Amino acid sequence: MAIEFPRIPLxxxxxxxxxxxxxxxxxxxxxxxxxxxxxxxxxxxxxxWLPDWSLLVIIAGLCWWLANIRLAIGAVxxxxxxxxxxxxxxxxxxxTLVVIATLVAVVIALPVGIAAALSxxxxxxxxxxxxxxxxxxxxxxxxxxxxxxxxxxxxxIFATVIFSMPPAIRFTTLGIRQVPTELVEAADAYxxxxxxxxxxxxxxxxxxxxxxxxxxxxxxxxxxxVIAAMIGADGLGSEVWRAIQRLRPGDGFEAGIAVVILAxxxxxxxxxxxxxxxG
Amino acid sequence: MSDNRNVKIRVRNLSKVFxxxxxxxxxxxxxxxxxxxxxxxxxxxxxxxxxxxxxYEGELLVIMGLSGSGKSTLIRCxxxxxxxxxxxxxxxxxxxxxxxxxELLECRRRHFSMVFQNFALFPHRTVQQNxxxxxxxxxxxxxxRTETARNALKQVGLEGWEDAYPRQLSGGMQQRVGLxxxxxxxxxxxxxxxxxxxxxxxxxxxxxxELLQLQHRMKKTTVFITHDLDEALSIGxxxxxxxxxxxxxxxxxxxxxxxxxxxxxxRFIEGVDKSRILSAESAMRKVRSTVRDTDGxxxxxxxxxxxxxxxxxxxxxxxxxxxxxxADAASQALEDGKQTxxxxxxxxxxxxxxxxxxxxLFAMFSENRFxxxxxxxxxxxxxxxxxxxxLDELAQAGDH
Numbered sequence: 001m002a003i004e005f006p007r008i009p010l011x012x013x014x015x016x017x018x019x020x021x022x023x024x025x026x027x028x029x030x031x032x033x034x035x036x037x038x039x040x041x042x043x044x045x046x047x048x049w050l051p052d053w054s055l056l057v058i059i060a061g062l063c064w065w066l067a068n069i070r071l072a073i074g075a076v077x078x079x080x081x082x083x084x085x086x087x088x089x090x091x092x093x094x095x096t097l098v099v100i101a102t103l104v105a106v107v108i109a110l111p112v113g114i115a116a117a118l119s120x121x122x123x124x125x126x127x128x129x130x131x132x133x134x135x136x137x138x139x140x141x142x143x144x145x146x147x148x149x150x151x152x153x154x155x156x157i158f159a160t161v162i163f164s165m166p167p168a169i170r171f172t173t174l175g176i177r178q179v180p181t182e183l184v185e186a187a188d189a190y191x192x193x194x195x196x197x198x199x200x201x202x203x204x205x206x207x208x209x210x211x212x213x214x215x216x217x218x219x220x221x222x223x224x225x226v227i228a229a230m231i232g233a234d235g236l237g238s239e240v241w242r243a244i245q246r247l248r249p250g251d252g253f254e255a256g257i258a259v260v261i262l263a264x265x266x267x268x269x270x271x272x273x274x275x276x277x278x279g
Numbered sequence: 280m281s282d283n284r285n286v287k288i289r290v291r292n293l294s295k296v297f298x299x300x301x302x303x304x305x306x307x308x309x310x311x312x313x314x315x316x317x318x319x320x321x322x323x324x325x326x327x328x329x330x331x332x333x334x335y336e337g338e339l340l341v342i343m344g345l346s347g348s349g350k351s352t353l354i355r356c357x358x359x360x361x362x363x364x365x366x367x368x369x370x371x372x373x374x375x376x377x378x379x380x381x382e383l384l385e386c387r388r389r390h391f392s393m394v395f396q397n398f399a400l401f402p403h404r405t406v407q408q409n410x411x412x413x414x415x416x417x418x419x420x421x422x423x424r425t426e427t428a429r430n431a432l433k434q435v436g437l438e439g440w441e442d443a444y445p446r447q448l449s450g451g452m453q454q455r456v457g458l459x460x461x462x463x464x465x466x467x468x469x470x471x472x473x474x475x476x477x478x479x480x481x482x483x484x485x486x487x488x489e490l491l492q493l494q495h496r497m498k499k500t501t502v503f504i505t506h507d508l509d510e511a512l513s514i515g516x517x518x519x520x521x522x523x524x525x526x527x528x529x530x531x532x533x534x535x536x537x538x539x540x541x542x543x544x545x546r547f548i549e550g551v552d553k554s555r556i557l558s559a560e561s562a563m564r565k566v567r568s569t570v571r572d573t574d575g576x577x578x579x580x581x582x583x584x585x586x587x588x589x590x591x592x593x594x595x596x597x598x599x600x601x602x603x604x605x606a607d608a609a610s611q612a613l614e615d616g617k618q619t620x621x622x623x624x625x626x627x628x629x630x631x632x633x634x635x636x637x638x639x640l641f642a643m644f645s646e647n648r649f650x651x652x653x654x655x656x657x658x659x660x661x662x663x664x665x666x667x668x669x670l671d672e673l674a675q676a677g678d679h
Contacts, residue, residue: 182399185360190413190464191388200415204403 022147029148036100036154044096052088056080059265067272078261087236087258094235094262097153097225101160102218109165109217110210113172114198123173130166138163138224142231156228164220171213175206211274218266226259236262287468287500288334288357293366295352295524298323301364314523326352327524330366334468337498339491341515343505349524350504354472357502358391359383370468388417392461396473398453400445406432406456407441413464424463431463432456434493451482462493469501476505487514508547512536512670520544532670533641559640560633562669563653563662569594572601572621576612579604579620590649592660593624599658603628603649630654633661640669 022029047055056079064072082091116123141162145155179202187197203210229237236255243252296304304323307316314325327349334340344350355361357368359375368375370390378386392413400409407425410432414424432438435455445453454474461469471490475483491514494501505511511518512532520527520535528540539545567586570579572595583591583606590605602624604612612623628649631640635653643651644666651664 180399182395182397183401185355186393186395186399186401186412187416188360189358189387189391189393189470190416191384191386191391192416193384196416200412201401205401 018144018147033149033154036149036157037152039100040096040153040157043099044093047092047096048089052083056083063265063269066269071268071272075265078265082258082261085254085258087239087255090234090236090239090255091258091262094222094225094237094259097156097160097228097233097235098218098221098262098266101157101164101221101225102214104157105161105165105217105221106168106214108161109168109213110172113169113210113213114176114203116169117173117176117202118194118198126169130169133162134166138227139230142228146231151232153233155231156225156233159228159231160221160224163224164217167216167220168210168213171216172206172210175209175213176202178209179205208274211270215267215270215274218270219263222259222263222266285336286333287336287370288502289367289369290330290332290334290357291367291369293330293353293356293368294328294364295326295349295356295361296323296364297326305365325524327356327363330521330524330526332519332526332529334500334502335517336500338516339494339501339503339514340517340519341503341505341511342519342521343508343511343515344521345506347523348506348521350506350521351472352524353521354470354502354504357468357470358387358393388413388464388466390467391470392464392466392468393470393472394454394457394461394474396476398445398450398457398477400453400456400460402445404444405441406437406443406445406448406459409445409456410459410463412460413466417464427465428459428463431459434462435459435489449482450478451486454478454486458490458493462497467500469499471501471503473504473506475510476507483510490514513667520547531645533645537638537641558633558637559631559635559651559653559664560662562637562640562664562671563633564665564668566592566660566663569660570604570620571595572619574620576604576609576617576620576623579609580606580613583609592652592663593620594660597657598660600630600652600654600660602626603652605649628652630658631664632656637669640664644669 050058056076059079060072060076063075082088112126116126138159141159142155145158149155149158183201183205184197187201192200225233225235226237226240229235229241232238236259239255240252240259243249243255294305294308298304298321300321300323304317304321304325307320308325308328312320314328317323317325330353332340342350342353352361356363357375359378363376366376370386373382373386375383375386401412404412407428410428411424414427419427429441432441435458437452437455437459440448440452445456448456454477457474475486478486487510490501490503493499503514512535515532517529517531518535519529520540522543528535528544530538530540535544536548539548567588568582569592570582572593574593579591579593583589588606590603592600593602593604595601602621603626604620604624608623608625609620612620617623627647629643629647629651631643631651631653632655633653640651650666652660653662653664655661
């Protein structure tokens with residue numbers, strides 16, 4: 001005879017927990033929501049206020065300065081295509097979400113990553129949490145985001161930050177741990193304080209690795225803000241989402257290609273930043 | 280060395296156990312167990328056990344041992360890159376193991392500069408910025424540290440390389456930067472952890488010579504770690520020989536070679552200790568320059584300068600050795616208006632014949648600072664033996 005185990009109501013517990021959080025901390029979430037929304041609107045308006053062509057010139061110039069003329073030409077061609085397809089405004093909205101989500105993620109990730117590199121105990125605590133954050137299907141974050149922050153861009157940012165933050169933390173930790181022992185010993189031997197050691201030796205030497213992490217975070221953030229269209233985030237994602245609902249593969253691919261162009265641009269730009277970091 | 284015997288660092292009873300329960304390992308050690316048995320019983324490694332030695336002010340002390348002897352642990356205990364398990368390390372009245380974190384930082388800044396085996400230069404900093412590191416950490420203002428670092432780089436022969444990055448330099452030059460970083464810091468003790476071991480033999484010899492010159496000039500107390508007996512013999516004022524975390528013998532190179540403390544040391548120097556069959560002739564070098572008894576002090580000075588000598592032999596018409604004059608005496612003679620070098624020459628140096636056994640020369644060197652003259656039965660000068668040459672000869676004999 002099989003012994004019947006009662007089904008563990010894991011889902012109910014989580015739901016109760018989330019409900020409790022939403023009701024107890026609604027003030028906090030509303031505050032965060034307000035600030036974030038202001039940030040999004042501000043950046044979005046600023047980018048929109050610039051004439052299309054001037055933004056294109058600025059981006060191309062940035063590509064030339066940080067990387068090379070080839071990337072600049074590619075950027076001009078890609079952005080011109082987006083403009084021509086009439087996807088300029090959604091592209092700007094997506095870019096805004098990516099920039100803000102990445103900023104928030106990096107601001108949290110750097111200190112956490114540094115702390116985890118310096119404390120073995122924190123490292124051991126945080127690694128499974130990061131595994132959880134990264135492997136949980138991205139869509140799942142969207143659901144609790146809504147009761148916290150409502151439908152729209154702020155929820156998208158919340159989900160995106162959680163999903164895209166782990167590589168920035170991981171790479172920061174890795175970068176600092178990879179600094180050769182002898183160099184850390186040298187800093188110690190000359191009587192460096194923890195702060196001096198961190199800012200004069202460990203951080204500068206881990207910069208290329210940290211930048212690689214930030215690059216990963218940006219890429220993940222881009223993929224997530226597209227998915228976040230499902231909870232009402234504006235941008236290229238919502239174009240794709242609409243195309244799916246209307247069964248119009250042509251529109252879907254157009255918006256999809258715009259995402260790819262934006263992704264490549266961001267990737268190459270941050271990678272050239274990283275190479276510059278190597279000196 | 281013998282005129283200045285102030286103790287700079289006193290190390291007493293120093294032990295280090297690697298493992299979670301060091302007390303247990305030390306108890307077993309006190310019951311007379313050795314490192315392998317302690318490792319078997321407790322799983323802990325007795326890195327250093329009851330180390331006693333002094334470092335004298337201004338001397339170059341070599342700590343020598345094979346890998347696993349604990350020499351790297353020992354040097355890292357001195358500035359507490361590794362925390363010792365028990366024992367004292369006293370520098371200028373401060374007991375380093377009992378310092379609080381803040382005091383420790385201060386102590387490291389004031390007392391210790393370190394040079395590392397694989398250079399440990401900061402790849403993101405220029406040569407100049409690397410040399411400034413210690414000063415920057417101490418909060419010296421930018422102008423002063425630029426100047427000090429520049430001087431240090433000049434001393435190690437790296438003028439003009441200030442703006443290069445370490446990766447653009449050869450190994451030997453990189454270690455010069457490491458040395459400049461240490462010298463710029465002007466701490467009272469220089470710690471050198473296998474500093475020349477990563478360099479190829481030729482460069483290594485050069486660096487050893489330069490270190491000796493620097494050390495001679497600056498009288499900087501230096502603790503030098505090496506696994507290489509030749510290196511230890513040729514640069515050390517004294518040598519601490521370590522084996523399995525214990526001191527086997529402490530002594531001058533001569534003492535180690537002539538009076539090995541036990542079989543281990545004897546086996547160790549076996550290859551080297553050919554002195555009993557070698558004679559003065561084997562270590563003899565050609566005399567680079569001499570003066571005649573009729574020459575004046577000015578000539579003597581010029582010849583010494585041209586050939587980088589500290590002293591010069593005086594010969595008569597038949598090339599017979601009649602005396603010696605050193606640079607100080609010659610300058611004095613010049614000032615006093617003396618006409619010939621014979622008026623101020625000294626007889627206070629040693630003369631031997633070609634077949635004098637080499638090991639006898641050691642004792643002579645410890646009594647007298649001048650090179651030893653080699654003469655034939657008619658007192659005609661044949662050659663000269665300098666201290667380093669004796670040791671070189673012994674070391675080379677060991678290689679055959």
